[in-house]
Amino acid sequence: xRVLHIERxxxxxxxxxxxxxxxxxxxxRTDEAAEGLDLAKHxxxxxxLVEPMGLEMSGAELxxxxxxxxxxxxxxxxxxxxxxxxxxxxxxxxxDDHLAKPFHKDELVARIGAVVRRSxxxxxxxxxxxxxxxxxxxxxxxxxDMPLHLTGKEYAIIELLALRKGVVLT
Numbered sequence: 317x318r319v320l321h322i323e324r325x326x327x328x329x330x331x332x333x334x335x336x337x338x339x340x341x342x343x344x345r346t347d348e349a350a351e352g353l354d355l356a357k358h359x360x361x362x363x364x365l366v367e368p369m370g371l372e373m374s375g376a377e378l379x380x381x382x383x384x385x386x387x388x389x390x391x392x393x394x395x396x397x398x399x400x401x402x403x404x405x406x407x408x409x410x411x412d413d414h415l416a417k418p419f420h421k422d423e424l425v426a427r428i429g430a431v432v433r434r435s436x437x438x439x440x441x442x443x444x445x446x447x448x449x450x451x452x453x454x455x456x457x458x459x460x461d462m463p464l465h466l467t468g469k470e471y472a473i474i475e476l477l478a479l480r481k482g483v484v485l486t
Contacts, residue, residue, distance in 0.1 A: 317432060317475070320361040320389075321345040322352035322378075324370035332365070332394070335421040340455070340468055341428065349373045356387045362432045362479075364391045368406070379410040390435040392427065394419070429453070436479045443478040450478040 319336060321343045323329035333343040344361070346352045349371040356364055364382070368375025379391060390412040397403060403414050412431050415424060429452055433441065441453040447460045457464045457474050466474065477485070 317341045317362045319343045320364045323367040339425045349378045376409040383410045390431045
């Protein structure tokens with residue numbers, strides 16, 4: 317899974333990226349909203365994580381520009397915003413989820429997985445294609461009743477292809 321991570325605070329960004337990498341998620345990070353917008357327009361990500369505090373444009377403006385540019389990648393706000401009005405404004409502007417800081421690594425990874433699944437039309441944590449069953453939570457694959465023993469990279473490729481079934485990938 318590929319994540320675009322837009323975060324100004326380098327220490328926090330490195331900690332979050334490490335949390336993601338431990339779970340096999342590949343983060344691409346920038347500390348500028350404009351650069352994040354360009355990356356989102358030109359590259360394919362599964363989800364965009366945004367901490368709007370400290371960016372050169374507001375979170376709502378970034379979301380507005382993403383959606384005007386027809387970027388349909390789900391956006392998850394990860395911030396210390398505590399105001400309900402601010403959270404609602406960001407959700408109305410196009411955010412798909414909001415996770416308040418501080419958060420637990422497992423919750424972050426689970427929410428990312430849920431947002432990505434829903435964005436690809438999968439309500440459950442398993443994707444079935446014929447006899448192939450990919451369990452996104454357990455990171456396991458089986459064909460019929462036989463489990464497949466895969467390396468981390470092999471699983472990542474199968475997961476990517478399963479989530480994007482019917483889509484041409486480069």
